[in-house]
Amino acid sequence: MSRRVARVLIDSPLPQLDRLFDYAIPDELSPAVVPGVRIKAPLRTAGRVVDGFVVEVSEESDGDRPLSELDAVVSSAEVLPERLYGLARRVADRAAGSAIDILRLAIPKRQVRVEKQWLAAERRDAPEVGAEAVDAARAVLAGFPGLAEKLTEGARVAVDAPPRLEGGRPAWTALLAAAAAVVLSAGRSVVLAMPDHRDLDLLHGALTDAVPSDAIVRHDAAQTGPERYRGFLRTLDDAPCVVIGNRSAVYAPVSRLGLIGIWDDGDPLLDEPLAPYVHARDAALVRQEVAEPASGERPALLLAGHTRTTDVERLVAVGWVEEVPAARRYTPRVVLSALSDSERPGARIPSAAFRAARDALAHGPVLVQVARPGYAPTLVCADCRAPARCRHCGGPLHAPGRGAVPVCGWCGRAAHAWTCAACSSPKVRLASSGSERTADELGRAFPGVRVVVADGAHPVREVDDAPALVVATRGAEPLAEGGYRAVLLLDGERMLQAPELRIGEACLRWWSNAAALAAPDAQVHLVGVEGAVARALATWTHGAYARAELGERAPLRMPPTARVARLEGDVAAVDRALATLREDIPDLPPDAVLGPVPVDRQGWPGARALVRFEYGRGAAVAGSLRASVVAEAVGARSSRRGPAKSRAPRNILQARLDIVEPEL
Template sequence: MSRRVARVLIDSPLPQLDRLFDYAIPDELAGECVPGVRIKAPLRTAGRVVDGYVVEIGDEADGDRPLSELDSVVSAAEVLPPRLYALARRVADRAAGSAVDILRLAIPKRQVRVEKQWLAGDPPPAPVVPQGRVEAAHALLAAYPGLAEGLEESGRLAVDAPPRLEGARPAWTALISAAATVVLAAGRSVVLVVPDHRDLDALHGALLETLPADAVVRHDAQQTGPERYRGFLRTLADAPCVVIGNRSAVYSPVARLGLIALWDDGDPLYEEQLAPYVHARDAALVRQELADPDSGETPALLLAGHTRTADVERLVALGWVRDVPAARRYAPNVILSALNESERPGARIPSAAFRAAREGLEHGPVLVQVARPGYAPTLVCADCRAPARCRHCGGPLHAPGRGATPVCGWCGRSATAWTCAACSSPRVRLASSGSERTADELGRAFPGARVIVADNAHPVLEVDDRPALVVATRGAEPIAQGGYRAVLLLDGDRMLQAPELRIGEACLRWWSNAAALAAPGAPVHLVGVGGAVGRALATWTQAAYARAELADRAPLRMPPTARVARIEGDVAAVDRALATLRADVPELPADAVLGPVPLDRQGWPGARALIRFDYSRGAAVAASLRASVVTEAVNARSSRRGSAKSRAPRNILTARLDIVEPEL
């Protein structure tokens, strides 16, 4: 006799459970068990009841096959619609990860009271956008010829946002808000993703000026559990809406998705810190290709920023993403400042930049960007210049204030009676200037001027238009009413010395975002930096710099010209995974694998290796590595069974794809 069978995804971190399991549906649950609901099911291998989701319901002709029955249905809320599972499965397969790990990012923790209210209430109505606001949005989009048409045709678009302020908000918020308004007015949903809460607040304010408040759903890690779950349930409704949030908002399961927009995709906050470590841009690219299961439509993709990442420029060069330039180009007044012959060597601020700051203070606030927070982040011996280290843990010492006792940055101990381990000198020297020391020095240079420090310890979102020196670390610059009358970008040479593959690209992004906060015509002084990065900022040709970066990385096969995967774990497991990879993907070149190299895994000998491969081989490489991870996990579980005191690491083998900074 035939019977109804539920295909269930188990909520488990074990990679070998990343598949659908068949369960028989008992008669008492037949009316409640539908696709998308949360359930509890027995797991015979673990001897316990586990959580899961019903993905599919089907009829099975072979009623004699032994199947376990579902234990219970947790809730009637269908929190896993087919479109969300399809996205999670596709993203996980691309990253050699588990679908349930993606779903943990997409589906918040259940809030019973909120869920009951939602189930008892009426479905939300479709939002109504006034025609006047739609026309105003089209007028804004007209500044980029072809942008409105690209949104309507579900295109993949790259836009260099206008680097200026409009009122109290950056101009990019109005541009993205206009795109969202046009798409929502056409009856389709929108997902807008930004890096941090500052961008989120600015964009949220711009949207509320154009759209009804009930049409905007905020997805924010700073929200309470009930607030976040209430917003998630709203995205499950058929009525279109606009979702704004940080990186995990890209998985919002809205119906009839018409637009996915990412602002400033080069920000490292888009890199997911949880397995399978998928960048929000990659998730958006995958989602853009998936057609809606109900309408068959695909959404448009909009990648906007003041700079162009090498990843986006690669897609533009391939024709996969279309560049949409502005009809009228606007660029800040960037000046490359350097010390002249008459100035003291080692001076931090050239006379031209100092003069620009003094003149700017006569009319309003002046922004000074520095590399690091604190007073003196780095100390050295005053005699031999050796780095000052803590005698207890060997950590670096820093000065918390002027004339203060040095403090260890690792253990927090005060270094009283410190002596240099190299020359026994008791004197230290301030080798760098943080935001607080810079503010102290500028306060003495401009007596009577108001000085504001903006960094992680002193968050400042906005400043008024009164004269003030605003000393901010990169990314923490507050918005000034009417824009800054001058911008000084200090410590550029120090920033460029960081040992990172993309440090030039990152510096250009930091400086461009700060320059975009300047008032029209205000001078932006980049101090002590020349070369390709300085020229790109001065001429405002960030896309050309990204193209040059691609050309430099191509011979080395470094990201994003090629994909890079990293595997690490037990030495034998890494060797077996590499041998399996060679057998599964024989077309990999001989130099595709770098390593393996020894790795200490909590006292257990291990190894690490990198694999470089073309995008066309991505699916095969991901499938092979995932199979090796599952095989090693199953074998390790079998070998440890009955040996609870094994010292071996829990994960015998791990794999991570799309490494941003490849290193062995």
């Protein structure tokens, strides 16, 4: 006799459970078991009932096959549509991860009251974008010839946003809002991912002027649980909408998706810190490749920013993404300021930049960007210049204020009666200036001028157009009414000294985003920086800089010219995984594997290795590494015995793909 069988995805972090399990459907649950609903099912290997989602329901003719029965249907809400599961599966396979890890990011925790209201409510009608709003949106997109047509055709495009203010907001907000209005007017949904809440607020304000407010769905980590779940359920409706949110917004299961937009893809906040560690840009690329089931059309992909990352430039170079230049190029007035021969060596602000700030203060606010927050983030011994360290934990000492007792940055203890471990000197020296110390110094240099500090401890969203010195850390610059009359970019050389592969890209992005806040014709002074990064900022040729970076990394096969995977775990497990990889891909180059090298894993000896491979081998490498992870997890579960079980690391083998900083 035939019977109905549900194929279920179990909600479990164990890699060996990342597959669909067959369960028999009891007669009393049969009407409620449909694809997409939450269920509870017994897991015999664990001896308990676990949560899961129904992915498929089918008829089985072999009724004698022994199957466990579903325990319960949690809700009738179909929260896992086929399009969302398919996306999660593809993204997880590309990253050698689990689909359930992706779904945890995409589906918020259930809120019973909100869900009942959604089930009882009538379905919404498609929002209507007025003709005047569409005309205004097309006028904005006309600044990029052909962009409107490419968005409606489902193309992949890269756009360098104009670095200026329009109507009191950054110009990029009007660009994205216009793109959303044009696509929504065609009856298709839009998903826009932003790095942080400040970008979300700015874009939200621009969208309210371009599309109906009830069509905007916000997906924000700062929202309450009910708010997030209400917004998620709205995306399940057939009515198109515009979803704006953080990195996980790219998984919003909207119907008839017409556009996926990513703003400032170089921001590290778009890189997911949870397994399987997929960048929002990579998830968007995977999603754009899949055609909509109803229409057969693919959504467009818009990658916008003030700068061009090497990842996007590589896609442009291979023809996967098309660059759409602006009809009229706009560049800020960037001045490369350096100390003259007559100035004191070591001065932070050259005389030319100092004069520019003084003159600009007569007309409005001046922005001063610094590298770090606090008063003095770094202290050294005044005699031997050795770093000042805490005697308790070895952490770095910093000065919370002028004349204050040094404090440890790790344990927070005050370093009373500190002495240098190298020379026993009791004296310390300020080795760097944070935002608060810079504000203190500028306040003495410009008496009577208002000084505003904007950093993580002192968040400031906006400042008025009155004269003021705004000292801000990178990324925390407030928006000034009418724009800043001058911008001073300090500590550039110190920023470039960070031991990171992409530090040049990061600095160029920080400086460009700050320069975009300047008023028209305002000077932007980059202090004490020379070389390719400074020239790229001064000439506003970010694409050329990204191409040069790709040319330097290609011979070394450093990302993004090649993909890099990292294997870490038990020494024997890493060796077995590398051997399996060689067997699965016999023509893998001999120098593709770097390592393994020994590492400490919670007091246990371990190993780490890097694997460099071409993009065309991505599926094969990811499949091989994932199979090794699953095999080691199964073997570890069956072999754990005795008291060592509580002391051994939980994961015998871990694999992470698309490493940005390939360090052993």
